[in-house]
Amino acid sequence: MAKAERRNTGSDPFNYSRWDDGKEVFNMEACCPGCDTHPDEYYKNWPQKIDDEEVELNHLLQSLTASEELGLFIETRGHCLYDADRIPEAQIMYAHAYRLMPAQVRLAHMDVALRAQHRKLKQEVNAE
DSSP, X not given: OEEEEEEEETTEEEEEEEEEOSSOEEEEBOSSSSOBOOOHHHHTTSSSOOOHHHHHHTTOSSOOOHXXXXXXXXXXXXXXXXXXXXXXXXXXXXXXXXXXXXXXXXXXXXHHHHHHHXXXXXXXXXXX
């Protein structure tokens, strides 16, 4: 069965697919012409270097469960809402994503959204 895999690179998420049938595991990246199949070690150094602690804290380089895949989808929805300046809705999506995929990086997304909402409210108050 094919499983999604999440690799976060700071504020720019990087996703690729992983084949994991319990017998063999390999990564599939289709963002370039054709399909690349890099080993996990490759993603520890590209697109930026990550250490074992970050891999552990953010559950990187692991096949995702069905609920984690849903969490990834919900988190992506949060990014879309944030980019559309619908910050309170983005905060809700990030909270649901964290519930399904607890990891340090999801807390960072919530923090960014909270700070943005705070700045926005502050501007509205100052404009009055």
